[in-house]
Amino acid sequence: MKQLEVLHRPVAKLVISEQISVCFEDIPGFAHWREMRLIRRRSKHDLLFYIREDGGSELALRIMAEHSYDYYCSCFHFQKQINRQLKNDDSIVSDDGYELRYGVCGKSQVVYFLMCWQHDRCFNEIVHNLSFHDKIRPAAAAAAHLKAVEKIVPREGLVRFSDSDEDKWFKHIDKRYKIVRSHLKYYNRDIAAFSHFEQYYQTNKHLLSGRSLAVCYKSFCPGSWYYQTDGTVRVPLITEWVRGDSWYSLNRLFTDIHTSSEDLAVLLVDSYFDFDPPEEFFVCCVIYSMLQLLEELVCQLQSGNTEAQPLLRRIRAIDRMFGRFTVMVPKWYKKIELASLFDS
Numbered sequence: 001m002k003q004l005e006v007l008h009r010p011v012a013k014l015v016i017s018e019q020i021s022v023c024f025e026d027i028p029g030f031a032h033w034r035e036m037r038l039i040r041r042r043s044k045h046d047l048l049f050y051i052r053e054d055g056g057s058e059l060a061l062r063i064m065a066e067h068s069y070d071y072y073c074s075c076f077h078f079q080k081q082i083n084r085q086l087k088n089d090d091s092i093v094s095d096d097g098y099e100l101r102y103g104v105c106g107k108s109q110v111v112y113f114l115m116c117w118q119h120d121r122c123f124n125e126i127v128h129n130l131s132f133h134d135k136i137r138p139a140a141a142a143a144a145h146l147k148a149v150e151k152i153v154p155r156e157g158l159v160r161f162s163d164s165d166e167d168k169w170f171k172h173i174d175k176r177y178k179i180v181r182s183h184l185k186y187y188n189r190d191i192a193a194f195s196h197f198e199q200y201y202q203t204n205k206h207l208l209s210g211r212s213l214a215v216c217y218k219s220f221c222p223g224s225w226y227y228q229t230d231g232t233v234r235v236p237l238i239t240e241w242v243r244g245d246s247w248y249s250l251n252r253l254f255t256d257i258h259t260s261s262e263d264l265a266v267l268l269v270d271s272y273f274d275f276d277p278p279e280e281f282f283v284c285c286v287i288y289s290m291l292q293l294l295e296e297l298v299c300q301l302q303s304g305n306t307e308a309q310p311l312l313r314r315i316r317a318i319d320r321m322f323g324r325f326t327v328m329v330p331k332w333y334k335k336i337e338l339a340s341l342f343d344s
Contacts (some may be wrong), residue, residue: 026105058117085148139267193319200325214246221256251288
């Protein structure tokens with residue numbers, strides 16, 4: 001991450017748009033800030049600042065205004081639970097005991113998250129240069145985050161699937177599948193990979209019934225992880241999440257994660273499942289991955305964008321991974337022998 005070279009004095013107010021402004025003075029501790037730098041702007045209403053306080057303490061301040069207060073309040077409670085789960089995990093970098101803070105500023109238009117500043121380097125930028133053994137700790141750290149997030153207990157009042165309706169998740173996925181199929185037919189798109197997937201889906205969709213439901217990361221991939229100086233990775237705040245199958249967090253396994261590093265994909269799966277992943281995991285996960293890609297393709301067609309080759313290449317790549325959807329486990333996955341992790 002290229003940081004600004006010029007040091008900045010803290011400002012009391014920042015105008016984000018005509019409708020939204022941020023009053024930093026509303027944040028407890030503002031009087032002790034001595035340096036403030038804009039590090040990253042993910043979107044118009046999602047900004048990350050570096051803060052240095054009296055005495056040299058370094059903090060990260062994230063300002064967000066894309067969702068409602070209640071949504072971000074849930075994010076805060078989710079992240080607190082994740083942090084508690086990870087507190088004693090050796091694969092996770094320490095936060096030096098600084099408690100995550102959360103609140104509103106700017107007449108409740110904007111929320112802030114204040115946390116300990118940590119090394120900030122996109123993992124996707126360096127994973128290609130790491131050896132197999134250097135990918136073990138990042139994979140273990142990422143898996144620890146997945147295990148922590150699936151143990152989240154949602155706050156009362158959070159809109160979620162009823163625990164008594166085990167088929168609701170299946171119905172949700174099946175509805176998405178039927179919408180995609182209908183749109184591809186409407187746009188007269190005859191995609192061989194989709195034809196292979198159709199038969200695979202019909203044969204295996206029963207595996208989606210009765211899946212345990214949990215809070216899941218919406219986009220869990222190396223492009224959103226940050227590499228730490230001790231060789232682990234840090235996963236940002238859970239500010240984008242969905243409620244669904246506990247395996248849904250890995251819906252990008254066959255696209256973003258495998259594309260970044262095949263070794264990382266294998267290590268992540270084995271770390272998450274303690275070196276014994278079930279076949280049905282790969283089936284459910286590839287259904288989620290294909291649906292996501294096909295939905296993106298439909299959106300492009302609806303917007304009149306006819307240049308769909310990048311998406312089609314990703315769809316065809318998954319088709320090849322599963323032997324034109326004739327196998328349950330992708331061709332690249334080979335279970336790691338535990339002893340090999342400790343070979344010199």
